Amino acid sequence: GAVVSQHPSRVICKSGTSVKIECRSLDFQATTMFWYRQFPKKSLMLMATSNEGSKATYEQGVEKDKFLINHASLTLSTLTVTSAHPEDSSFYICSKRQGPTETQYFGPGTRLLVL
Amino acid sequence: AQSVTQPDIHITVSEGASLELRCNYSYGATPYLFWYVQSPGQGLQLLLKYFSGDTLVQGIKGFEAEFKRSQSSFNLRKPSVHWSDAAEYFCAVGGSYNQGGKLIFGQGTELSVKP
Numbered sequence: 297g298a299v300v301s302q303h304p305s306r307v308i309c310k311s312g313t314s315v316k317i318e319c320r321s322l323d324f325q326a327t328t329m330f331w332y333r334q335f336p337k338k339s340l341m342l343m344a345t346s347n348e349g350s351k352a353t354y355e356q357g358v359e360k361d362k363f364l365i366n367h368a369s370l371t372l373s374t375l376t377v378t379s380a381h382p383e384d385s386s387f388y389i390c391s392k393r394q395g396p397t398e399t400q401y402f403g404p405g406t407r408l409l410v411l
Numbered sequence: 412a413q414s415v416t417q418p419d420i421h422i423t424v425s426e427g428a429s430l431e432l433r434c435n436y437s438y439g440a441t442p443y444l445f446w447y448v449q450s451p452g453q454g455l456q457l458l459l460k461y462f463s464g465d466t467l468v469q470g471i472k473g474f475e476a477e478f479k480r481s482q483s484s485f486n487l488r489k490p491s492v493h494w495s496d497a498a499e500y501f502c503a504v505g506g507s508y509n510q511g512g513k514l515i516f517g518q519g520t521e522l523s524v525k526p
Contacts, residue, residue: 302454328512339501339516340455389454397443397462398505398512402455 299323300392302403309380310411317375317406319346319390325370326392330400331363334387346373346390380410413438415504417517424492425525432487432520434502444485445503445514446476455501461485472496497524 299322309315319329327348332340344365345353352365362384364376377384387407391400416435424430436442443462447455459470466478476487485502502517 300454330513337521339518342513345513387452391455393512397460399443399445399457399460400505400514401457402447404454405452407452 300390300401300403302390302406304406305404306407306409308409308411311381312379314376314378315380315408317377317388317390317408319373319375319392319403321371321392324394326373326394327370328393329367329373330391330393331365331373331375332389332391334389334405336387340389343375348373377408380408382410384408385410413504413515415502415515415517417500417502417520419520420518421521421523423523423525426494427491430487430489430492430496430522432500432502432522434485434487434517435483436485436502436504436515437483438504438506438515440506442504443506444476444478445505446470446474446485446487447501447503448472449499449501449519451498458487458500492522492524494524494526497522 301320303318329346331343334340342355343358346365346367348367354360367373387405389405391402414437418433445460446458449455458474459468461468461478469475474489478485500520503514505514
């Protein structure tokens with residue numbers, strides 16, 4: 297399958313600061329990537345679709361100004377959690393879509409803890 | 412409405428026993444169906460997928476799934492479970508690029524394996 301990396305794998309930050317999470321496609325180009333959020337013992341919640349060279353498409357209820365997404369190259373999408381608060385603590389996972397069946401391949405996830 | 416239901420939140424099986432994880436979906440168009448597995452603190456790994464053709468699909472790690480259109484189901488099976496199969500399993504349904512390419516996930520089924 298496709299290879300997707302995320303950095304960092306874990307991050308702890310203070311309330312009010314901003315945190316950037318990187319999602320990279322290590323094999324093929326990815327014009328579309330997805331960002332998910334997962335709470336403990338819960339399923340994945342799609343936050344936004346990241347499109348290379350254009351604005352991200354956010355799901356209903358997701359704050360665009362809070363979760364900034366940039367897809368500046370064909371292999372890199374970033375998610376910035378701005379002015380983080382403890383309720384933003386979560387597991388963030390990215391994926392990329394590849395192949396004729398639009399299969400999504402996932403990164404290893406980033407654990408964010410906001411103190 | 413589009414949805415995926417995994418009726419079993421938690422299943423425990425003995426090592427060596429057979430396994431079936433249930434998945435039912437509701438999707439307006441021709442669905443692409445997926446099973447993913449997630450180990451604690453990790454991303455999702457694709458087990459198998461169905462998009463057309465033979466309704467019985469084989470995946471990695473000895474898993475298989477059968478698409479039954481009349482029942483709107485895509486159950487995952489394994490004839491003999493290994494202790495390393497203990498994880499969270501997610502069923503997902505999606506569409507083609509023209510349909511947005513997004514995935515809708517079920518709630519997940521946690522599998523425990525008894526020695």
